[in-house]
Amino acid sequence: MKLVITGPPGIGKTTLVIKVIKRLKDRAIGFWTEEVRDRIKKERTGFRIKSTDGKSAIFASKFFTSKHLVGSYGVNVERFESVALPILEKARESKDKVVVIDEVGKMELFSKKFADMVQELFSDPKRSMLITLPIRDVHPLVRWIRRHPQVVLLELTKSNRDGLVDEVANLLRAEK
Numbered sequence: 001m002k003l004v005i006t007g008p009p010g011i012g013k014t015t016l017v018i019k020v021i022k023r024l025k026d027r028a029i030g031f032w033t034e035e036v037r038d039r040i041k042k043e044r045t046g047f048r049i050k051s052t053d054g055k056s057a058i059f060a061s062k063f064f065t066s067k068h069l070v071g072s073y074g075v076n077v078e079r080f081e082s083v084a085l086p087i088l089e090k091a092r093e094s095k096d097k098v099v100v101i102d103e104v105g106k107m108e109l110f111s112k113k114f115a116d117m118v119q120e121l122f123s124d125p126k127r128s129m130l131i132t133l134p135i136r137d138v139h140p141l142v143r144w145i146r147r148h149p150q151v152v153l154l155e156l157t158k159s160n161r162d163g164l165v166d167e168v169a170n171l172l173r174a175e176k
């Protein structure tokens, strides 16, 4: 099964993914991205990637100089790849695991290697995946995933986000 969660920024996609990973325990392999906030001013300063094997890196920041910009955030593609690629390579070898990728968005897709890896994993019909996507088609791959015939697309809202945790975990757990 290919479960794809979409919804507007801040609706709770990452929160849902983290809860589902906890439910799936070691059946889940992959990564999620979360905000980095200034401890004193409380404002968002960037984004961090965290993998199921405990690695993490700040890969986008207001303080990074980069040719890859999303709004005021500079994206460090090498830092992103240093966490994302090893865990997805490991996932490729672990055929019975659910691959979790939060998210396939504009910042992440500056990495061509990441885009190729996502497409490869997604193209395996037997592969169970849980992916989050931005609401807009920010990249041809986002459009391709959204329209893939195997996809079950779930749009997250304030009213369904709590109930979907068990539903998503059960759907993925039921897969061999």
Ligand SMILES: Nc1ncnc2c1ncn2[C@@H]1O[C@H](COP(=O)(O)OP(=O)(O)OP(=O)(O)O)[C@@H](O)[C@H]1O
Pocket: 007, 008, 009, 010, 011, 012, 013, 014, 015, 016, 161, 162
């Ligand atoms: N089910 C929930 N109940 C209450 N608060 C929630 C819930 N889900 C998320 N939140 C809160 O909403 C905020 C945004 O959540 P989260 O980062 O998961 O959203 P997101 O959709 O992944 O955002 P982005 O699109 O920026 O990645 C967080 O402060 C989180 O604590």
